[in-house]
Amino acid sequence: MKKGIKQAGVATLAVIASTGIARAADAPSVEELDQRIKVLERQLELQAEDAATKAKDATTASASDKGFSLKKGDYELKIKGLVQADLRYFLDDFNPTRKAAPVESDRFNDTILFRRIRPTFEGSLGKLVGFRLTPEFAGDSATIVDAYLDAKFDPAYTLRVGKVKGPVALERLQSGGSTNFIERGFPTELAPNRDLGVQLQGDLFNSTLNYTLGYYNGTADGRDATSSDGDSRKEIGARLFAEPFKNSPGILQGLGFGIGSTFGSKEQGEANSGVAATTNNFLPRYRTPGQNVFFQYNTARAAAAAAIGHTGIYADGDHVRISPQVYWYYNNLGLIAEYIRSEQEVSAGVLAAGAAASTRATSTVTESFTNDAWQVSASWVITGEDASFRGVAKPKNAYTPGGPGWGAFELAARYGELDIDDDVFNAIPGTAGGAANSFANPNSAASEAKSYGVGVNWYLTSNLKTQLNYTNTSFEGGAAGGQDREDEKTIFARFQVAF
Amino acid sequence: MKLKAIIAAAALAAPLFAHAASIELLNVSYDPTRELYKEINAKFAEQWKAKNGDTVTIKQSHGGSGKQARAIIDGLEADVATLALAGDTDSVAKNAKLIPADWQKRLPNNSSPYTSTIVFLVRKGNPKKIKDWNDLVKPGVSVITPNPKTSGGARWNYLAAYAYALKNNGNSDAKAQEFVKGLFKNAPVLDTGARGSTTTFVQRGIGDVLLAWENEAFLSIEEFGTDKFEIVVPSLSILAEPAVTVVDKIADKHGTRKVAEAYLNFLYTDEGQQIIGKNHYRPSNPAVAAKFASKYPKLNLVTIADFGGWAKAQQVHFADGGIFDQIYQK
Missing domain, CATH: 3.40.190.10 (Periplasmic binding protein-like II)
Known part of the structure; x- marks a missing residue:
């Protein structure tokens, strides 16, 4: 028995020993293991290189709160959008023509409308070429808002060709989705809106100085250029805007100031009798923050055989604008202030007394009128997010249905004035005078408007914003008998989606 | 005025x-x-x-x-x-x-303007005793070569190996394919280019032999020293042009x-050819080539014409679905 156990033990040891020897023989050497590790490391290295190369060549699709994009290398297409639906109420406003004795229930002007429906397609074709196309689908017919091509030679000098915002007023240059108030203030009414032209623009000195220098068809104050230049006269536009502390964190980091200007001439031609003010592309029609026209030139004076003959008022000479401007943003506070002066030469054709009615003048009276506007607008983001020229970029706690977040709230206040040159209401020399023979009719055009407004902006998410504004605009003149117009009181609400 | x-x-x-x-x-x-x-x-x-x-x-x-x-x-x-x-x-x-x-x-x-060929670069002392192409298919030999799908040098490597196998197997394509299959089975990493393979072998210390452009092999020795690597000249190679x-x-x-x-x-030009020779390529000008003759070993070389020219070689061996695709599987 003992012998049997001993034999079994020896046999077992022999098996164990032989197994161990076999294992030792099969096991890779340290050198082989080292090689395997090195091979794996090199393969990973090559895979990483390969992945990096492929990533460079791959088309990436992305979607975020800033929109959608397709990108491959330097080629990119971005799709963005801005939709604004407004509810607009005018307090104490009624239609005086509807009934002989209208009552408050005969409300006037109140409406629900789409203010903007603007998809934007922008991107780049290689390093050099950029583009943007923004159609507008709000209103009765589709139009093109922005359409331009960029030759991006360098951040310091980019050539932009197409339909662009005129480089003058500060709030005009702010995105329509970012303004403190539902409608921009008075200075925008004196600035060019969008114009067709070519402009050189760029950022200098570490982006602390931005410049634009352009050559445009020219527009009437507050209006877009038409698709072609009706008078073949051009406008030069230029703007310098400095943010000297942009790269230095501190209380002045968000300070920016500058000056914008245009100069050029407009030659509308005198044969414009009967051209309605509402279709005149050379002379302005100034609007209130409620978007009602309160001033326009007397462009449609009808010829009367028995009276001294005349033409309508028409743009006829130099048109110069200048606008100093400043903004300052610090933490959750924001301030925008700007002033603009628009000086334009206009003419009226006059016929000799007793002459036959004609649209051609025998003499011309030319005057230069200077209109001014300014505004100060302040904002306070009470939930603490940073205020900026682009509005509140992202609420800290975005609103989620049933969730704890309520988004960001911003309070805003604004005051502004628009002052018309008083001489515009004087009688045209050589005429019999009176309302019909002045450059502007004092019985329908106000000589001054003052407006204040308060508002609250609720940024539910970075894409969804609602606004509620109250504005009050008072006037000097502009009503029958030289009386002051009734104050315009508005309550506007907006529902905005932007991405 | x-x-x-x-x-x-x-x-x-x-x-x-x-x-x-x-x-x-x-x-x-x-x-x-x-x-x-x-x-x-x-x-x-x-x-x-x-x-x-x-x-x-x-x-x-x-x-x-x-x-x-x-x-x-x-x-x-x-x-x-x-x-x-x-x-x-x-x-x-x-x-x-x-x-x-x-x-x-x-x-x-x-x-x-110059030619070159394919040689073996091995570690000093040639620890795996690699002398010729048939040593590269032996178990346990790790061969470094780039990928013939992306690298010209790798295609020369492949064709040189293929020519060797044809010569030693009575021109049997089946056996030649089996041979290069065995060779690539021993290749643990395929870089996209010859310089990448040199990096793998020389700097990362991977593999027993690098199938290298002759000039690249000389350059490695020049840079890292004769105490690190040595060149092995196979019995047959290919004239790279x-x-x-x-x-x-x-x-x-x-x-x-x-x-x-x-x-x-x-x-x-003579000056250009001189620079070519200095950089370990074989000058095409016989007079300049003679000056560098001692540097280059005599080799038994096949040419691309032996494969019917590049158009045919590309189609048969390296095009999608060609022999390389058939024999090389990860």
């Missing part, structure tokens, strides 16, 4: 500016030629400046030859292409129509044809 004066001054000044031209060329080449063209470029620019007064700047782009050809086809604006094998340049002619189909006839020696060409459409578009042609012709 003033305007006239300005115009006259501009007219007088124009020739001054015309003499101060600055010309830029892009040479798209294969992986291991960085050092060669760095030296060639400097010397050519110096000569051109002395002769013509123009400043020529030659930019270099390097990578696996197949990848580089693809890049030119996809729009890389090469004024000249100096790829590892004529087949890659043929694909540029065929797919992008940037050069004429008979481009190879335009310069001497089928547009090959990298060919060069102006990329006509691009050079004409850039207005650089004259300089581009002069640049390639410079490769054939």
